[in-house]
Amino acid sequence: MxxxxxxxxxxxxxxxxxxxxxxxxxxxxxxxxxxxxxxxxxxxxxxxxxxxxxxxxxxxxxxxxxxxxxxxxxxxxxxxxxxxxxxxxxxxxxxxxxxxxxxxxxxxxxxxxxxxxxxxxxxxxxxxxxxxxxxxxxxxxxxxxxxxxxxxxxxxxxxxxxxxxxxxxxxxxxxxxxxxxxxxxxxxxxxxxxxxxxxxxxxxxxxxxxxxxxxxxxxLPAAGTNEYARADRGAAWMLLAKLYLNAEVYTGTERNTDALTYLNNVIAASYSIDPTYENVFRADNNLSSEIIFPLAFDGTNTQQYGGMTFLLHASNGGGMPLNGIDGGWGGIRGIKDLADKFDASAGDFSSADPEFSTIADQRGMFYYDPSSWVWDITNVGTFTEGVGVTKFKNISSDGGPAPNAHPTFVSTDFPVFRLGDAYLMYAEAVVRGGSGGSLSTAVNYVNDLRERAYGDASGNIVASELTLDFLLDERGRELYWEGHRRTDLIRFGQFTNGSYIWEWKGNVQTxxxxxxxxxxxxxxxxxxxxxxxxxxxxxxxx
Incomplete structure (x- = not known):
């Protein structure tokens, strides 16, 4: 098991x-x-x-x-x-x-x-x-x-x-x-x-x-040495870094230098960026070198209609590929503001290619069939208004069945902390003025993630482009649906009364x-x- x-x-x-x-x-x-x-x-x-x-x-x-x-x-x-x-x-x-x-x-x-x-x-x-x-x-x-x-x-x-x-x-x-x-x-x-x-x-x-x-x-055991899905020093370092990066929200005093101290510990440990982004979210993601601390799920041994079973089933419907589950519940999906961050629009999708397989940034894993879906949401209660998200899958990285496969309950683990997040946190702490990191290293970390996403250097940025606005969007591209977004938007001052609004925020369609x-x-x-x-x-x- x-x-x-x-x-x-x-x-x-x-x-x-x-x-x-x-x-x-x-x-x-x-x-x-x-x-x-x-x-x-x-x-x-x-x-x-x-x-x-x-x-x-x-x-x-x-x-x-x-x-x-x-x-x-x-x-x-x-x-x-x-x-x-x-x-x-x-x-x-x-x-x-x-x-x-x-x-x-x-x-x-x-x-x-x-x-x-x-x-x-x-x-x-x-x-x-x-x-x-x-x-x-x-x-x-x-x-x-x-x-x-x-x-x-x-x-x-x-x-x-x-x-x-x-x-x-x-x-x-x-x-x-x-x-x-x-x-x-x-x-x-x-x-x-x-x-x-x-x-x-x-x-x-x-x-x-x-x-x-x-x-x-x-x-705690040294980073990367504990039994899978149990906490070690790497998990503690990531939690400290999360605490420090949000310290100004929690206490009124920034702690970005402290965040960099523990992010440097994480980055220097045994974790490494998974060469295939999609594999971090598949049913054998326990094999990924990128995950620092997960919540473990197993189709045979953790059976419940919450957790990852909820996330995979509730996000499926409207003709979407099942990806290892036995049927969708037609509940959660993305909105056009999420797709916009990947420069994706309704015209990029077709009935022949509803997953927009040629999207430049391959982190964008969406589903939209223009023959049966509607891009702009006029009725929040209609699942096929918006854009489907196919990021999490209950199949293995080779396309085969999930470990301990079950037709309903899934085996995909939830990545609470992973190295890709640590890279972006490092870059943010540097841009916010923390000591213990460098701008050039921050740009390199961001570009490591973008080269994985684009398959080459075509999406790379230069130092002048590494701004807080860019980082908020980049965190959305790298980490969407991983349980970080509300906290991120608050830290960037954009969750409630900031300058950023999105579809149906405030119960207004626009x-x-x-x-x-x-x-x-x-x-x-x-x-x-x-x-x-x-x-x-x-x-x-x-």
């Missing part, structure tokens, strides 16, 4: 309805056969299995792993409430890269940027973030207890496992600081018992995440600016009402 072996344990937080009384989660299930912390951590192997549950919390949302009605969090559909599915939606649907046709609850509000504090999708992601934080805290607390008597190989393994759990907690807290700003804050020091967590200021949470990553860095307070999502109403310590983000009803 190509993936990390995930054992789906029921941790202390067996089935929860998330509220701010997080201590209430620390009760034992009535059924004595259900696992709790009293018997989950019964032997050395159990710690690795429990660690796998934390990793699994990003990919699947239940105890059985098949979307079959045994969810981690009661009150949220197991497939709808999937961590990656909701994270992707909030990061992508609100931008110039994706729009959705469905009428599920308030889902269309994201591209329109008209969401409210009682939005079920916002609450679902918020719940997933703090579920992962909670089970990471429980793991760390139990690992600390065990380290008092552990020795030999088990002690060293346990230290490494604990570092990975701390990384995953920091990773989820990064999602919290990026999307929600000031949030409830709990660590392993908050012992079981009902209480209302305090709200931490965004800048203070930044300092906490930074200190955690710096403290645990050397306890696009309109929106209020800048929407650079943050609101604290969900249910948590705000449950916890008297919480204050709503500015601009939203208190």
């Amino acid at each position: 190509k993936k990390i072996n995930i054992t789906y344990l029921i941790m202390l937080v067996a089935t929860v309805i998330l509220s701010s009384c997080l201590g209430d989660l620390d009760v034992e299930p009535i059924d004595p056969n259900d696992a709790t912390s009293n018997n989950v951590f019964k032997d050395e192997l159990a710690y690795k299995e429990a660690l796998a549950k934390i990793y699994a919390s990003y990919a699947i949302s239940g105890q059985d792993g098949d979307g079959g009605g045994n969810p981690d969090i009661a009150g949220i559909d197991e497939n709808f409430g999937n961590y990656l599915r909701q994270y992707w939606g909030l990061q992508q649907l609100s931008t110039d890269e994706a729009i959705i046709a469905w009428d599920d609850a308030t889902i269309k509000n994201f591209h329109w940027q008209t969401w409210s504090p009682n939005d079920v999708f916002i609450a679902a992601l918020y719940s997933r973030i703090f579920y992962t934080v909670t089970i990471a805290n429980e793991f760390i607390r139990n690992a600390d207890d065990a380290l008092g008597s552990a020795s030999g190989t088990f002690a060293s393994d346990l230290e490494a496992y604990k570092a990975e759990a701390r990384f995953l907690r920091a990773f989820s807290y990064w999602h919290a600081i990026d999307m929600f700003g000031n949030v409830p804050f709990i660590t392993e020091s908050d012992l079981p018992g009902a209480f209302f967590p305090q709200q931490i200021e965004r800048a203070d949470l930044f300092n906490y995440i930074e200190s955690e990553l710096l403290d645990m860095e050397m306890s 696009g309109a600016t929106t209020d800048s307070y929407r650079d943050l999502y609101p604290i969900p109403s249910n948590d705000l009402n449950a916890n008297p310590n919480l204050v709503q983000n500015d601009g939203y009803p208190q």
